[in-house]
Amino acid sequence: MPTQSDVRSRTDAPGRLRRVLPVAVALVVGAVALRILSPAEDLSVPDVLSDFTTLTLSVVIESLPFVFLGILLSIVVQLWLPEHLLHRVLPRNAAGRRLAISLLGVLLPVCECGNVPLARGLMIRGFSVSESITFLLAAPILNPVTIITTYQVFGWDNGILAARILGALAIANLVGWLFSHHPRPGALLTSRFRASCESPHHHSHGTASRMTESLALFRGETAAMLPALFFGSAIAGLIQVAVSRDILIALGGDPVWSVVALMALAFVVSLCSNVDAFFVLALGSTFMPGSMVAFLVFGPMIDIKLLALLRTTFTTRTLATLTGLVALCAAALGLGVNLLA
Numbered sequence: 001m002p003t004q005s006d007v008r009s010r011t012d013a014p015g016r017l018r019r020v021l022p023v024a025v026a027l028v029v030g031a032v033a034l035r036i037l038s039p040a041e042d043l044s045v046p047d048v049l050s051d052f053t054t055l056t057l058s059v060v061i062e063s064l065p066f067v068f069l070g071i072l073l074s075i076v077v078q079l080w081l082p083e084h085l086l087h088r089v090l091p092r093n094a095a096g097r098r099l100a101i102s103l104l105g106v107l108l109p110v111c112e113c114g115n116v117p118l119a120r121g122l123m124i125r126g127f128s129v130s131e132s133i134t135f136l137l138a139a140p141i142l143n144p145v146t147i148i149t150t151y152q153v154f155g156w157d158n159g160i161l162a163a164r165i166l167g168a169l170a171i172a173n174l175v176g177w178l179f180s181h182h183p184r185p186g187a188l189l190t191s192r193f194r195a196s197c198e199s200p201h202h203h204s205h206g207t208a209s210r211m212t213e214s215l216a217l218f219r220g221e222t223a224a225m226l227p228a229l230f231f232g233s234a235i236a237g238l239i240q241v242a243v244s245r246d247i248l249i250a251l252g253g254d255p256v257w258s259v260v261a262l263m264a265l266a267f268v269v270s271l272c273s274n275v276d277a278f279f280v281l282a283l284g285s286t287f288m289p290g291s292m293v294a295f296l297v298f299g300p301m302i303d304i305k306l307l308a309l310l311r312t313t314f315t316t317r318t319l320a321t322l323t324g325l326v327a328l329c330a331a332a333l334g335l336g337v338n339l340l341a
Contacts (some may be wrong), residue, residue, distance in 0.1 A: 034175035056237030059305055060230060063113040063273050067229060067309075070114025071221045075121070075214050086125070094102065098134045098176045101127070102169060105139030112140035112300045113229065114133035116309040117221050123313075124197055130187040132314040134176030136310075140273040140300035141168035152297065153277040155245050158289035164296045171297065171329040178325065188318040190311075224312045233306025236270040252283065259334035261326065266299030289341045294334030301326045 091097045108118070119132040127135075140146065142162060154160045179188070187225050251257040262280070271279055278296050280287075302323050310319055 025298075026101065028045055042303050052237050052241045054237075055241065056234050058161060059233035059236050059270050062275070063111070063233070063270075063305060066111045066114035067117070067225050068114075068116040068222075071218060071225065072113075073108060073118045073121070074220075075174045075217050079214055079217070086122075087128075094180065095177070098131055098180075099174055101135045102138035102172045102176070103142060104135055105142040106144060108139060108143060111143075111146075112136075113272070113276050113309055114308050115139050116306070116313065117225055118220070120313055123189075123193075128180070129188050130176045130180035133179050133296070133322065134172050137175060137301045138172035140166055141297065143273075145181065145274045146265050146277075146300070148325075151321065153281050158286060158341050159337065160289055162292055162297070163293045163333065167293065167297050167330075167333040168301075171326060171333070174329065175322070175325050179322075188314060190313060190315055193313045212304070225309060227307040228312050229305065232305035233270065235308070236268060236304045251287035252288070252291070255288055255290065255338040256335065258288050259331055259338065261295045262287055262291040262295040263298045263330060263334070267303050268293045269299075270303040270305035275341070276300070288338050290334040290336065290338030293337045294330045297333060298326060298330035 015018070075319075091098050105115075115136055118138050122135065123129065123132050147161075147165065150164055152162050156162070179185075182188060186198075188196070251261040262283070266276070269279070276296060276299055280292050284292065307319055307323070310322075
């Protein structure tokens with residue numbers, strides 16, 4: 001496994017913070033000015049800053065427990081599982097293997113932000129990039145907590161629950177299959193994380209040594225994940241302050257624009273997949289069923305907060321491609337449900 005110095009070498013959180021802080025401050029100032037100057041709003045600077053702080057902290061507080069849970073599960077996968085256990089139990093066929101990996105979320109009730117460190121651990125342990133992407137897209141939705149909460153909110157009405165489960169499974173495996181055909185999978189990863197995957201991993205057999213390595217990995221993953229989480233949450237809060245939701249809700253009755261509007265809302269609000277069904281229920285009288293399905297599928301797979309976390313592992317070009325593919329698939333699913341509803 002990577003030593004403590006290896007972990008430190010692949011995480012430069014203070015340096016990243018110094019680079020993004022001026023950008024973040026400029027964005028906040030711009031958002032505050034935009035909101036105050038908007039003719040539809042009568043808000044003071046303290047009001048806007050208060051809204052921004054509240055929205056940002058709500059995303060952080062909602063996500064933080066799952067990030068830590070994902071880091072702990074990643075450490076278990078890297079250090080404490082028997083060597084090659086996962087590889088032995090998974091199918092050898094590539095498509096069957098990705099299908100089985102997409103169902104791992106049933107056993108791991110972690111939302112999307114916690115799955116990022118877990119997926120990093122899986123890749124370090126030998127999983128391919130396409131397999132990890134399949135897991136990242138499917139696991140936040142195909143976990144028991146998300147399924148139960150979605151059933152509590154919608155039951156079997158309008159096929160929303162079935163469309164969410166089956167749609168997530170289909171999209172994750174389709175996108176994973178597409179990425180499996182990339183000629184250079186290593187180029188999809190950042191150079192820093194690719195180096196950590198390619199470096200020799202030495203397994204410690206003693207409990208004391210593994211505990212020491214576990215603490216080192218926990219510190220390293222925390223240093224990589226938390227700056228990204230805070231930055232992504234701040235951007236999500238920023239956009240919610242700058243853009244009025246009335247614009248989105250006004251589009252709710254159109255079968256096409258309602259899908260686009262709720263996908264945009266899911267991207268912005270960055271809700272945890274375990275609670276997003278309760279949020280979108282409040283919009284049920286305004287938006288069509290297909291748009292709610294698109295919200296419930298697209299949001300857990302791609303949102304602002306998650307992209308910031310994924311940037312610790314994947315290149316910007318990879319994330320742009322991933323976002324485009326998932327958006328097209330989620331939009332097609334939502335439109336299909338609208339046509340059938």
